[in-house]
Amino acid sequence: MECLAERHSTREFTADPLPLQTLSNLLWAAFGVNREDGRRTAPSARNWQEADIYVFLEEGIYRYDATANRLQSILPGDHRAATGQQDFVSVAPLNLLYVSDLAKMGTAAEADKILYAAADVGFIAQNVYLYCASEGLAAVVRGLVNREELAKTLELRPDQRIILAQTIGYPQ
Known part of the structure; x- marks a missing residue:
C-alpha cells in the first residue's frame, strides 16, 4: 500500500546517475522474466510480449534483453534529449522509450494491435512507477x-x- 501511496509523477530531477544495480532492478521490475516459462513481471495480451524497452543513458542507447537481463548496445553517445521536448529529459540520468513490435501480434486487427500495445506498455510503465x-x-x-x-x-x-517515454532519476 505504501508504494501506491507514494506513486506520483515528477518533472524535476537531479543529474545524479543511477547505480547499475538500481538500473538492473528497475528494468527487471518493468518487464523482466519472473517465471521459468519466460513470462514477465507485466502482463501482455495473449503473451505476445511485443514491448521492447530502449534505455537512454548518458553513455548511449541500449535495448533491454529481458531473457538475459542485460543491456544490448544500440548507439553510443548521449541521445537523452531526443526522447522529448522538455528540458528535464536531458538532465535526468535515464529515459526509457517503449516500442511495440506489432509484427509479434500475428493476424490481430490493426486497431486491436494498437489498443493492446498501448495497454501492455501502460502495465510496464506502472511497474516502473511503483518500483521508483x-x-x-x-x-x-x-x-x-x-x-x-x-x-x-x-x-x-x-x-x-x-x-511512450518515461523519465527516471532522483527527485530534485
Whole structure:
C-alpha cells in the first residue's frame, strides 16, 4: 500500500546517475522474466510480449534483453534529449522509450494491435512507477516524443511503434 501511496509523477530531477544495480532492478521490475516459462513481471495480451524497452543513458542507447537481463548496445553517445521536448529529459540520468513490435501480434486487427500495445506498455510503465516509489526515485511518463526522429535514430521497422517515454532519476 505504501508504494501506491507514494506513486506520483515528477518533472524535476537531479543529474545524479543511477547505480547499475538500481538500473538492473528497475528494468527487471518493468518487464523482466519472473517465471521459468519466460513470462514477465507485466502482463501482455495473449503473451505476445511485443514491448521492447530502449534505455537512454548518458553513455548511449541500449535495448533491454529481458531473457538475459542485460543491456544490448544500440548507439553510443548521449541521445537523452531526443526522447522529448522538455528540458528535464536531458538532465535526468535515464529515459526509457517503449516500442511495440506489432509484427509479434500475428493476424490481430490493426486497431486491436494498437489498443493492446498501448495497454501492455501502460502495465510496464506502472511497474516502473511503483518500483521508483519503493526506492525513492522520481518518474514521469510522457507521450510527447518525436516518434519519426526516434524511429530513424533507432532504425525501427514500420511495424515497430513508439508508444511512450518515461523519465527516471532522483527527485530534485
